[in-house]
Amino acid sequence: MAKTSTKKAKKADGKAKGGTKKKSKIKVEIDHGVETLAKLADHPLISDLLAIGAMAAVAAIADHGAKAKNGAASGDGSRKAVKAAGKAAAAAIGARILKEVGNLGAKSAAKKS
Known part of the structure; x- marks a missing residue:
């Protein structure tokens, strides 16, 4: 009986084997994902695409109203x-991406000439 009560006491304290390692690993993965998204959102093209999409969405809602x-x-x-x-x-973001890709193709063709 004494052994069972000590095991339960350890589990209640959160010091059982393996429990803390899993939680910290998940937290690190989440922090890494959030950090990656923040870096991606800081890119000028991404922020431009988000702004274009938001403006198009607001315009469509205003038109519907x-x-x-x-x-x-x-x-x-x-x-x-x-x-x-x-x-x-989606249409506005797609058009902007095609414009950017077209500019990249034109720049690479000009460098080859």
């Missing part, structure tokens, strides 16, 4: 507005 005031929008308004905002953001 204007149509709703004029009576042109149908009943399921908010769902369609969000869907249109997502499509507009």
